[in-house]
Ligand SMILES: Nc1ncnc2c1ncn2[C@@H]1O[C@H](COP(=O)(O)OP(=O)(O)OP(=O)(O)O)[C@@H](O)[C@H]1O
């Protein structure tokens with residue numbers, strides 16, 4: 020399988036364990052507990068599950084912010100393990116992340132220009148002219164006006180801030196984008212703007228997404244395949260259509276049943 | 291939550307704000323004058339401060355040769371004072387800088403690296419702090435030998451812990467923020483993350499700590515010199531001058547008094563500036579928290595409030611008035627010169643057993659409307675300037691005395707907020723908190739109230755309620771905490787239950803359980819429900835009527851099924867088109883372009899005009915009224931009927 024971009028094999032991540040300095044035992048939490056999957060070039064893998072099911076831990080392992088306690092993870096044929104120096108730079112050039120909280124993911128003391136030029140400078144070693152050029156292009160791509168560059172994050176709405184986060188991740192032209200609940204903090208109208216943008220960027224740039232959300236409808240709208248997680252394990256996986264049309268696992272069914280629906284009403288009003 | 295206006299109103303610069311603080315201005319003037327004179331010392335026509343003139347010893351102030359007199363060796367006090375101030379300022383500032391750099395470095399590294407490094411560094415700091423701190427300074431100078439340099443060192447060392455602790459605390463709250471993760475993904479080295487991501491964000495803390503400690507450090511240096519451990523004769527600094535004058539304080543009081551007064555004035559000046567800076571830079575004080583919130587939103591009295599009810603009396607509804615009838619509510623926030631019209635002219639009726647959903651984007655005024663009902667909008671900056679809220683057909687809630695309002699709160703009208711932690715007291719077992727509400731409104735015995743509390747905790751589906759009642763809020767999960775809050779809200783069998791996004795912080799499965807619970811309990815108890823959410827799906831599941839808000843106004847209202855099936859306002863239509871629907875992945879999500887207008891700069895005409903696909907010239911010319919558009923339906927759109935055919 021030559022077009023597999025991400026391959027994860029029996030990933031495990033534990034938290035806690037050991038003892039406090041008073042000698043009390045800290046209980047072990049198995050946040051991710053033996054998760055295996057793969058993602059092909061250009062496809063979108065959705066990850067759903069209720070809070071505490073290990074979605075964010077998985078995301079952080081995928082982008083190298085957390086080291087797996089056990090198991091194997093490779094991106095573009097290269098193992099992700101103990102990244103440092105040149106290796107780390109090469110990895111982050113290929114793999115970037117968009118965070119859940121648009122506001123907390125931007126440094127309040129930096130201008131948008133500084134936020135966007137930083138990764139270009141460090142990861143691509145680009146000179147001043149190329150940095151300006153790339154930043155201008157990416158800003159246009161995510162639909163932000165050039166005059167925003169000299170502003171600070173607190174001057175933006177949630178939707179605009181999330182576009183800046185998206186621009187920061189895309190400015191180094193990564194192959195894989197891990198999105199951890201990127202629209203959960205946004206209003207439906209703004210959420211729709213960002214989702215439309217994500218779809219559009221994927222077709223234009225041939226990006227691969229791992230998209231994490233607790234909103235099944237959002238996952239279904241954007242993803243090719245889905246991974247349903249519960250308590251750190253995968254309970255069901257498959258193409259979105261199959262999984263949502265005929266869920267095999269009782270947990271998936273209960274997740275689906277829990278979604279409040281406007282379906283009937285909306286069917287009537289949209290052509 | 292305070293929504294950022296899309297067109298930002300810039301905060302005035304630090305200098306502008308500092309200049310509004312009169313004490314800080316006074317302080318800066320004093321400090322600036324003293325510093326200026328000290329800096330100019332070499333150019334001023336002063337005699338050599340160390341030149342002794344035994345013939346002219348102990349001249350009183352205002353003598354012809356020496357303006358401030360001379361000391362016991364005949365040295366000119368004015369000259370010594372100015373040169374001595376120079377030394378004291380230099381030592382105090384250097385000590386502050388050294389302490390700030392070392393302490394902040396320790397604090398930053400401890401918080402960022404964490405683990406054993408943090409433990410080791412902070413243990414060291416704790417040990418420093420364990421000694422009374424002047425004693426420690428004395429011990430250091432005693433060990434190193436008396437000299438100005440050693441005094442400087444000692445003062446720096448004893449002040450390091452203040453910086454280390456303050457900076458570590460500030461950094462800890464930052465290292466978990468996602469922008470630090472983002473910096474790691476951008477390939478930044480640890481050093482660069484410390485200096486370019488963390489340091490600028492803790493800078494205000496460092497500046498505050500510096501400005502509040504520099505005065506003390508000058509004082510402490512003076513103290514050491516006074517004891518003969520700092521500046522060595524013949525060099526003058528303020529402390530050593532004071533020490534010299536002490537022995538002759540009876541015969542020649544001016545020799546000690548002059549440096550003493552200067553120290554006092556200087557330190558007071560510096561502390562005034564420091565306090566001023568702290569008020570400006572400390573984010574906790576930024577939001578106007580200095581002015582304590584009042585028990586009730588400021589409300590314009592009925593005589594002057596447009597739309598107020600003529601008097602307290604039976605309403606025109608006759609036999610069965612609605613439980614809650616809000617008419618033309620105007621609530622605004624006055625910040626500086628800006629007026630944010632958070633709710634303007636909101637009408638809302640809630641009958642017995644009704645369940646009304648309120649939707650709208652963030653900042654559309656949903657919460658403000660709900661909070662206005664019981665005067666819970668924070669004042670300042672909030673103020674209710676118009677309208678009426680009739681409760682149970684008789685009283686206008688905007689005019690009842692505070693005590694009446696407090697009896698209603700948590701009694702006949704109860705709230706459930708988005709974040710249960712804001713409602714719950716972290717230091718009290720949850721059962722006691724439920725019991726307390728019950729007791730306040732029903733006057734039961736302790737035992738009876740506790741039994742009721744446990745019963746309600748059971749009823750809201752908390753497993754092992756008797757046990758859970760003894761738990762503290764932090765020992766429960768988010769869903770469990772929200773159940774406790776619901777129990778508290780329902781325990782007094784309210785007539786009206788106002789729920790503001792009670793499930794937004796919860797995941798879908800927990801949300802579904804909580805919604806079921808609210809619905810069941812509402813049906814059993816016959817309470818009316820006002821449910822605020824931005825999730826249209828939740829409204830479809832839970833409510834019979836819906837109210838759509840936009841930029842502080844109601845733009846559409848009616849029965850849920852009808853409004854969702856044939857929305858009359860383009861905004862409602864847009865909202866519905868934005869919702870991804872499970873089972874229809876192909877549905878194109880029609881994003882509404884742009885953003886709502888900032889509520890401090892509302893346009894004259896329709897507030898939705900800039901985003902509206904059907905806008906025509908008339909829409910922008912005059913305010914668009916809310917008008918009936920069908921059975922029990924209203925909409926605020928000139929072209930409400932067009933959509934029917936389009
Ligand atoms: N304490 C406050 N001080 C100043 N302005 C405020 C305050 N609280 C709310 N506002 C302003 O009032 C307007 C309405 O806010 P409100 O909280 O009612 O919105 P909302 O519809 O509840 O939004 P959300 O969905 O985010 O909860 C906003 O423009 C907001 O900026």
Ligand code: SF4
Pocket residue numbers: 859860861896897898899900902903904905906909914926927928929930
């Ligand atoms: S009044 Fe005009 S601008 Fe406003 S919603 Fe209706 S058609 Fe659009």
Ligand SMILES: [Mg+2]
Pocket residue numbers: 291656657658790
């Ligand atoms: Mg709100």
